[in-house]
Amino acid sequence: MDGSGRQRPTMADVAEKAGVSRALVSIVFRNQPGASEETRRRVLRVADEIGYRPDSAARLLARGRSRTLGVMFTVHQTFHTDLIEGIYPEAERLGYDVLLSAASQGRSEAKAVEALLGHRCEALILLGPDAEPAYLDELGQRTVTVSVGRRVPRARVDFVHSAEGKGVRQAMDYLVELGHRRIVHIDGGRGPGSADRRRSYRAAMRRHGLDAEVRVIPGEHAEQSGIETGRLLLAERDRGRPLPTAVLAGNDRCAMGVLIAMTRAGVEVPRDLSVVGYDDSHLSHLMPIGLTTVRQDAGLMAEHAVRFAVERLENPGLEPREAVLDPKLVVRGTSGPPPVGAA
Amino acid sequence: MDGSGRQRPTMADVAEKAGVSRALVSIVFRNQPGASEETRRRVLRVADEIGYRPDSAARLLARGRSRTLGVMFTVHQTFHTDLIEGIYPEAERLGYDVLLSAASQGRSEAKAVEALLGHRCEALILLGPDAEPAYLDELGQRTVTVSVGRRVPRARVDFVHSAEGKGVRQAMDYLVELGHRRIVHIDGGRGPGSADRRRSYRAAMRRHGLDAEVRVIPGEHAEQSGIETGRLLLAERDRGRPLPTAVLAGNDRCAMGVLIAMTRAGVEVPRDLSVVGYDDSHLSHLMPIGLTTVRQDAGLMAEHAVRFAVERLENPGLEPREAVLDPKLVVRGTSGPPPVGAA
DNA sequence: TACTCCTACTAGAGCGCGCTAGTAGTGCGC
DNA sequence: GCGCACTACTAGCGCGCTCTAGTAGGAGTA
Numbered sequence: 001m002d003g004s005g006r007q008r009p010t011m012a013d014v015a016e017k018a019g020v021s022r023a024l025v026s027i028v029f030r031n032q033p034g035a036s037e038e039t040r041r042r043v044l045r046v047a048d049e050i051g052y053r054p055d056s057a058a059r060l061l062a063r064g065r066s067r068t069l070g071v072m073f074t075v076h077q078t079f080h081t082d083l084i085e086g087i088y089p090e091a092e093r094l095g096y097d098v099l100l101s102a103a104s105q106g107r108s109e110a111k112a113v114e115a116l117l118g119h120r121c122e123a124l125i126l127l128g129p130d131a132e133p134a135y136l137d138e139l140g141q142r143t144v145t146v147s148v149g150r151r152v153p154r155a156r157v158d159f160v161h162s163a164e165g166k167g168v169r170q171a172m173d174y175l176v177e178l179g180h181r182r183i184v185h186i187d188g189g190r191g192p193g194s195a196d197r198r199r200s201y202r203a204a205m206r207r208h209g210l211d212a213e214v215r216v217i218p219g220e221h222a223e224q225s226g227i228e229t230g231r232l233l234l235a236e237r238d239r240g241r242p243l244p245t246a247v248l249a250g251n252d253r254c255a256m257g258v259l260i261a262m263t264r265a266g267v268e269v270p271r272d273l274s275v276v277g278y279d280d281s282h283l284s285h286l287m288p289i290g291l292t293t294v295r296q297d298a299g300l301m302a303e304h305a306v307r308f309a310v311e312r313l314e315n316p317g318l319e320p321r322e323a324v325l326d327p328k329l330v331v332r333g334t335s336g337p338p339p340v341g342a343a
Numbered sequence: 344m345d346g347s348g349r350q351r352p353t354m355a356d357v358a359e360k361a362g363v364s365r366a367l368v369s370i371v372f373r374n375q376p377g378a379s380e381e382t383r384r385r386v387l388r389v390a391d392e393i394g395y396r397p398d399s400a401a402r403l404l405a406r407g408r409s410r411t412l413g414v415m416f417t418v419h420q421t422f423h424t425d426l427i428e429g430i431y432p433e434a435e436r437l438g439y440d441v442l443l444s445a446a447s448q449g450r451s452e453a454k455a456v457e458a459l460l461g462h463r464c465e466a467l468i469l470l471g472p473d474a475e476p477a478y479l480d481e482l483g484q485r486t487v488t489v490s491v492g493r494r495v496p497r498a499r500v501d502f503v504h505s506a507e508g509k510g511v512r513q514a515m516d517y518l519v520e521l522g523h524r525r526i527v528h529i530d531g532g533r534g535p536g537s538a539d540r541r542r543s544y545r546a547a548m549r550r551h552g553l554d555a556e557v558r559v560i561p562g563e564h565a566e567q568s569g570i571e572t573g574r575l576l577l578a579e580r581d582r583g584r585p586l587p588t589a590v591l592a593g594n595d596r597c598a599m600g601v602l603i604a605m606t607r608a609g610v611e612v613p614r615d616l617s618v619v620g621y622d623d624s625h626l627s628h629l630m631p632i633g634l635t636t637v638r639q640d641a642g643l644m645a646e647h648a649v650r651f652a653v654e655r656l657e658n659p660g661l662e663p664r665e666a667v668l669d670p671k672l673v674v675r676g677t678s679g680p681p682p683v684g685a686a
Numbered sequence: 687t688a689c690t691c692c693t694a695c696t697a698g699a700g701c702g703c704g705c706t707a708g709t710a711g712t713g714c715g716c
Numbered sequence: 717g718c719g720c721a722c723t724a725c726t727a728g729c730g731c732g733c734t735c736t737a738g739t740a741g742g743a744g745t746a
Contacts, residue, residue, distance in 0.1 A: 010702055021726045026704060036724065051485065056461045057409070058702035060400040061731045075428045076625060081418045085447045097458065100443035104428045115440065118399040119462075142394070223629055256629050263632060282419055286566055286599050286626070289606060353732055364696045369734060379694065401732035404701045 009052045018046040029054055056097070060120055068097040069309055070121030072112045072129065075104040077221075078253070079281040079298065080127045083148060086302025087125065094310045113139065123309035126150075128192040140320070144312045146305045149192035158308040159322040160301050164196035165203075167294035167327035171248060171276050172204035174329055178337045180246040180274065184215045186229050186258070188250030191221035197278065201248060221250055226257020234265050243273060245338035252277035252284050252293055259287070259334065270336035280330055289333030296327050352395045361389040372397055399440070403463055411440040412652055413464030415455045415472065418447040420564075422595070422624040422641065423470045426491060429645025430468065437653045456482065466652035469493075471535040483663070487655045489648045493535035501651040502665040503644050507539035508546075510637035510670035514591060514619050515547035517672055521680045523589040523617065527558045529572050529601070531593030534564035540621065544591060564593055569600020577608050586616060588681035595620035595627050595636055602630070602677065613679035623673055632676030639670050 015022045027034045028043040060066045073080035091098045101112040109131050123144035133152050139145045140156035148160045185201040188194030205214045219225035237243050249255035255277030280295035304323040312318045358365045370377045371386045403409045416423040434441045444455040452474050466487035482488045483499035491503045528544040531537030548557045562568035580586050592598035598620030623638035647666040655661045
């Protein structure tokens with residue numbers, strides 16, 4: 001007589017109670033023609049009364065298709081939750097269900113993906129996947145797969161990302177115009193978009209005649225990496241090398257780390273140092289002074305990802321595609337002109 | 344010949360290729376006794392070769408139980424991702440699968456829960472649910488349900504939370520000891536734990552002889568609420584009423600909002616104003632100066648939630664229980680003594 | 687030899703649904 | 717009176733798996 005003991009009602013229960021066949025109940029619930037208005041209403045009323053709820057496992061098994069999109073994301077990647085928020089409505093609009101699976105410290109991406117496939121997701125949407133290209137290609141061969149943020153060169157995978165180059169260029173032009181010359185870039189390592197961002201940083205420095213100042217510090221897309229880089233720069237300063245006047249971080253989380261390290265050491269942002277992030281994740285607004293960053297439109301990216309997946313599901317001949325969205329520099333409180341005399 | 348067109352291999356395929364019966368393959372995959380070592384190896388090898396992957400929909404349908412826990416969370420509640428990270432390993436340890444479903448702006452909690460139930464989750468773990476008690480009770484009657492963070496008075500629901508009272512008391516004692524008297528509390532509205540936190544705030548003020556200073560400002564558990572409260576306090580200051588010397592926010596996100604509003608207006612934290620949050624969400628570390636807050640141990644809470652669910656599933660006679668974990672004040676950079684002469 | 691007992695395996699029902707093929711019943715034209 | 721089209725419904729197979737109730741065959745025992 002407990003919650004778990006009670007049998008969950010099935011279509012047969014509804015059918016019996018409503019005095020019709022199982023098939024008819026099925027028709028009603030699928031909203032298919034073939035039932036009179038009156039019967040329809042009666043069936044729905046009865047179903048509601050006995051608390052019937054269609055069983056997606058059975059439904060899924062019966063029709064070949066599951067109409068379910070599997071989304072893999074990484075816990076703590078704030079930008080991912082922005083994306084998820086955009087995925088649900090678009091999937092619903094197109095009549096698809098969404099299943100979420102998180103990767104984290106103790107749970108590899110492969111494990112998260114495995115769970116999704118086990119639940120018969122027809123397509124995978126991977127948010128900033130960090131796995132090897134070979135693995136992603138294998139997934140792409142097996143299932144419709146969309147990668148958001150990370151380009152997978154020769155894999156059978158759709159790809160949605162923002163034009164990293166344009167974003168970085170905007171940020172760099174902005175900084176240079178303010179008078180910055182010693183602009184350091186913290187690399188995102190294997191993180192999505194990193195290679196492009198790094199390349200564009202180098203190109204921008206060259207274009208502005210700052211070849212001699214180019215400096216890329218290895219890092220990754222996490223706070224810790226920013227903190228470590230901050231410490232490194234501070235240690236160098238103590239040994240006589242001047243601080244850069246601006247830091248272009250690999251993403252917002254990394255920028256956050258730089259801010260933490262610098263502020264703790266008494267370096268004032270943006271007076272002594274400008275810090276620019278990348279993503280415009282939820283996080284960026286939340287700083288008291290606001291993080292200057294490059295905005296990627298999460299809603300639009302989510303929409304594209306879902307659409308790519310669905311279109312390829314419904315039209316299997318389609319080749320994987322790539323969507324490139326234009327990012328936009330958002331100037332907030334962590335950037336300003338360089339300290340006087342630092343040029 | 345495309346990813347979505349290919350038929351996914353089934354047990355029958357494995358059985359045929361390995362020259363055994365379907366049942367035997369099933370035995371091997373369930374790791375049950377009844378197959379020789381040699382056959383076991385052969386079956387697994389063949390399965391791997393043809394890329395067989397058990398179908399959880401079918402598996403789920405066939406055995407009565409799904410061994411799946413449904414977790415509802417709210418997008419952007421950073422503390423929830425902390426919890427999720429703790430839920431996975433504990434569930435795995437106990438042999439349960441986890442399904443995630445997110446509520447957000449455009450997706451109600453009921454909808455998120457509906458999706459979970461449709462996928463045959465045996466138990467629900469609701470992270471900081473905001474739904475009406477009546478609805479939660481209804482869920483509790485139907486399914487094993489655990490609420491994390493929010494107490495649901497007379498509902499058939501397990502409950503995991505931290506001892507809000509103790510946490511608030513620690514924070515208040517700390518502030519008073521520093522010399523604060525004008526301590527304002529921003530209420531969490533319908534947010535989980537709010538009622539207890541409000542009550543403890545009042546009690547602490549009384550205990551310290553500060554009855555006359557008691558002030559609870561309505562709010563909720565979001566940045567915006569903190570920003571608005573900040574503006575309110577600033578407007579009052581401009582009309583002659585002094586700022587409080589300390590703010591005890593409803594949670595970290597709200598505290599963040601206060602910081603944003605105050606810093607933008609030139610109020611320096613913690614020199615002019617101390618701000619204390621609640622949750623010790625991921626967020627709190629990420630501020631340059633670190634948010635003083637009350638830590639709830641997310642890992643431990645997650646562990647308890649999973650355990651409650653599983654134990655009640657495997658022992659249907661069990662009554663719903665309550666776990667109260669001790670929170671701990673974490674002093675970081677947003678708190679300090681009140682400005683001189685403000686007493 | 688005949689019997690039990692054991693291990694290694696198989697047959698086949700059934701989980702809750704979708705869907706195809708079919709059956710009444712009714713109205714309509716000629 | 718018959719065929720035909722149309723609506724409202726039903727029978728029953730099959731999705732891929734689990735699980736119960738078996739069977740085949742060999743070892744051990746009296």
